[in-house]
Amino acid sequence: MGVIKCLPQVDGDLGWYLTAANVKQSIGRPLKGQQRADIVVLGAGFTGLSAAQRLKELYPNQTIAVVEALDVGQGTSGRNAGFIIDLPHNVDAQENTPEQDAHIRRLNAFAIERLQNWREQFQIDCLWHQAGKYLVAKETANLAGLDAFEASLQKRQDAYQRFKRDALAARLGTDYYQEGIFTPGNILMNPAALVRGIALGLQEHIDFYTRSPIIHIEYGDEIKLHTVGGVLHAKKMVQCTSSFTDASALTKNTIAPVFTYGSLTDPLPEHLWQKHFHHIQPWGVTSAHPAGTTVRWTPDRRILVRNILEFNPSQHSSEQQRQQAWQQHRASFEARFPFLKQVDFQYTWGGVLAVTMNYQSVFAQPQDNVYVICGCNGVGVAKGTYLGYYMAEMMHGNNSEALEFIRQTSQPTKVPPEPFRSLGAKWRIHKEQQTAGLDI
Secondary structure, X not given: OEEOOOOOOOXXXXXXXXXXOOXXXXXXXXXXXXXXXXXXXXXXXXXXXXXXXXHHHHOOOOOEEEEOOOOOOOOHHHXXXXXXXXXXXXXXXXXXXXXXXXXXXXXXXXXXHHHHHHHHHOOOOOOOEOOOEEEEEOOHHHXXXXXXXXXHHXXXXXXXXXXXXXXXXXXXXXOOOOEEEEEOOOEEOOHHHHHHHHHHHHOOXXXXXXXXXXXXEEOOOOEEEEEOOEEEEEEEEEEXXXXXXXXXXXXXXXXXXXXXXXXXXXXXXXXXXXXXXXXXXXXXXXXXXXXXXXXXXXXXXXXXXXXXXXXXXXOOOOHHHHHHHHHHHHXXXXXXXXXXXXXXXXXXXXXXXXXXXXXXXXXXXXXXXXXXXXXXXXXXXXXXXXXXXXXXXXXXXXXXXXXXXXXHOOOOOOOOOOOHHHHHHHHHHHHHHHHHHHXX
């Protein structure tokens, strides 16, 4: 029996969730009483929903159930910065061969197309926008990150533009950054609205149990998922619970949970928009430094700031931690937008990145009837979408070049046991944040 010692909770005011156009629409019901399914997917994020949908296609006569501890959109999939990346991201960086790069690009394109098809099919209002992405640097020392990225783009013959301060300011509405590189294929959206819209569309054919934290799991020929007052019996389970997967002991010492924080404004008042941003298209920037700040200007005239990295085994944040994050967000915001000091953040929240030592994901079958996906290393919208799809393919016995590539490159190395895990992670994060400078 696997007792779950760490459960998801709502960490602060979840800006994307609370501003989602579909937030008031009901998804699923709590898991109470005795329930049954042929296959249960644990976790209603992008990974779990992608797996569940493909499983229903492959097994149309079987009952597929999805169980989610919170409401759909309140978990990791609804707390990220809202980028769907088409190119390798610095958080997920590693030395890839040209062949590996080509595979990753095709898989990202597949994931974007899959999400786009759902958006159109289910008519999801999620502020979807092919805005591309800027990789930016304020500190001269961090321009080396832009140089390395540019070299990789040139090597792959990818389309891009590199801008100096004035040209970049004309596109962003702030002259904070020295330089930036723009790539056109990235999608920006409200992640909570998108993941909720997908679940709303799928619940016609898939059973959803939401607001149903699992307190323990019985493994065997039959899987039993226990909630307070309920049990779900299933023949097979796909676990897609991000950093919380380690809590079930299936991937022990594989994941390092890294907490980060976001803050989101209300829409800018008309006079400020007219004065500063009426000519500015929606954009998103990530930093050339791994610990730098992510910023977005959204189609509904909000500004998002996300930064701070903390190794956090509890996977929960306190009011004090969120207050400290808010203070850093204010400093980062006012440095970039000194003309908007009167604009307040209306939402501040925390969320977890599931990081592995070598940036490879867990994509495994630890038991005959148990399958696990986790460790997307900060790029889970695209990566989780394609990993979920191909896990269903693997369960069905389908083979493909893409699936073989995923299996070969999903070999995460173990993190050291405690206390070395905590000491090493905290030292690494502290070092990264110390060298980021004004890019935070």
